[in-house]
Amino acid sequence: MNRKPTTASSSNSLPTDNSKNNGDEKDKGDQMFECNICLDTAKDAVISMCGHLFCWPCLHQWLETRPNKKLCPVCKSGISKEKVIPLYGRGSTNQEDPRNKVPPRPSGQRAEAETGSGFGGFGFGDGSFQVSIGIGAFPFNLLVSAFNFTSHNPSDNQVENDRGPVISKIFLFLAFALVFWMIFGL
Amino acid sequence: MANIASQRIKREFKEVIRSEEVARCSIKVELLDDNYSQLKGEIAGPPDTPYEGGKFLLEIKVPETYPFNPPKVKFLTKVWHPNISSVTGAICLDILKDQWAAAMTLRTVLLSLQALMASPEPDDPQDAVVARQYKGFPEIFISTAEHWTNIYAGGSRKKEEYSKKIERLMGIGCNMDQALVALSGCNWDLDKAIEQIFG
Structure with a gap:
């Protein structure tokens, strides 16, 4: 990087012109994303729970250097591989890193968003009850309605009334058969 | 020397040169070789201490494993201080041993040494x-x-x-x-x- 050597912006530093001041500001912006170990712009960036930014290869090497005392290199709070968060910038997926001789950086952990709708009674008993009703009753109702549809003629009313109990018994039997099949077939 | 070590020393060198402390002539670093493994540091004796007004030279050796291991620092200038050997200049300071952290830099080491000069630790002596x-x-x-x-x-x-x-x-x-x-x-x-x- 071609950084201009600039003087520190303290009260007793030499007077600097505007272009140098701009350079300073740019430098400060870059520094915010510098790895705290190699001091370069963080590659394969990870961030600790205490908020400090590192290249994953750098942090990995630091943790390997003292496996018994894993402390944040900046603030010395406890740190571990499991507790660092990778930072994914836009369009920066898996670019080859020259120091990539270390295990891949830990991946991010995704948690499903909480929906907040009433999933309350999703117990075992409830669930099985709903399922048996649904499968048992659905074809039964469908066939009954189909039968009703075919016999819309008022003259067939008597026949329908006679056949009604028989058909309902057949469907009841079918329903029980289905239930038995479900219980013993599984 | 490992690439990461020399790269980092280069950056730190710039950091020290640009720092406020240099402007106040309180710390200084010089390169002794081209591969950034040997440096000479200089710190001013802290005010309101017996070391006030003195310039203390330091030998800084950067190991290949830097910054994962601390630099080796000792006083070249003879000092009378509980945590600095009056004979060899060896320093007893935790951050140069087991309390080293990879985010520390030449600048923070020199400032820590200045702080050590201002407040000795006689219960953990070198001399x-x-x-x-x-x-x-x-x-x-x-x-x-x-x-x-x-x-x-x-x-x-x-x-x-x-x-x-x-x-x-x-x-x-x-x-x-x-x-x-x-x-x-x-x-x-x-x-x-x-x-x-x-x-």
């Missing part, structure tokens, strides 16, 4: 003789440290009495360093110092 004097005879410690600063680091405070005693010892065949170490260690008791050297 037991100095630490004993610091605890038992604080006034003698201060004047002795001032005298050392005057002789080796260019400080302005010294005691004529001490200078005369050193001259006496040099008159009977001691060199200056030997005389100063012996007298300082014996709380400026001339007879004890002579006994220590010739006994």
